[in-house]
Each structure stands twice: as C-alpha cells, then as structure tokens.
Amino acid sequence: MRISGVPAVATWVGFLVSLILHAAPKSLIWQSGQLESMKEVGAEPGGKWTSYVYDLQGKERSYTIVLPAPLKASVHQKVMFAVEKSLVYIHDTDGKVRKSCILEPAETARRKPVTADRFR
Secondary structure (H helix, E strand, O other): OOOOOHHHHHHHHHHHHHHHHHHOOOOOOEEEEEEEEEEEEEOOOOOOOEEEEEEEEOOOEEEEEEEOOOOOOOOOOEEEEEEEOOEEEEEOOOOOEEEEEEEEOOOOOEOOOOOHHHHO
C-alpha cells in the first residue's frame, strides 16, 4: 500500500496520534486496601451469568464493587487499588489491573469502625 500526497499522510499521522493518546494510561492515585468479603451472585438457579461482589476496605473509606469474574486475590488479603469516579482499578495477585464498578458510593460507605464483634 502506497501513501501519496499531504492529505493522505496527514490522515495516517492523525490516526496514529489518536491510537497513542487512546492507549495512554491515565494517572491514578494508588492506595493500599484489604478485601473484606466476597459474595458470588447469579442471575437465577441455573442462570448463565455470575457476578462477584466484594467489600474493599481502604484507609478512609470502604467500597462495594462488582466484577464479572473472581479476583485472583483472597478475602482479607491486602491489595492495591485506585478510584476514579464510579470505577475502581484493582491489582490482582498476578499483577494484572482489573476494572470494576462501584455499587455503593464512597460518600455513603464510610470506613467501618473496628469492634470486637467483627472478630467473632
């Protein structure tokens, strides 16, 4: 394939620049947290889909998040995560970053106080 002329070259340059800008990762603020619980939720008995709902405890807030596949991390394990609007980016134990929706907004999900009842 031969590209000739200024308009054709400008089109290709614009296309390549848009690919580079689209692929560039956004700067996220990563923080340490802990997976507090995990619940597997299905559509109905014998349903075709399953979601995985996690309670993620950060330093100042807790988040309820949902994923279409289980994380490669166990409950009560420390994880790294970043929050961006209604999304959470979380690192699996294999180093992959997974994107999740927040079910419960952070404003209403204040950090749960640690009490003796939580450990019974």
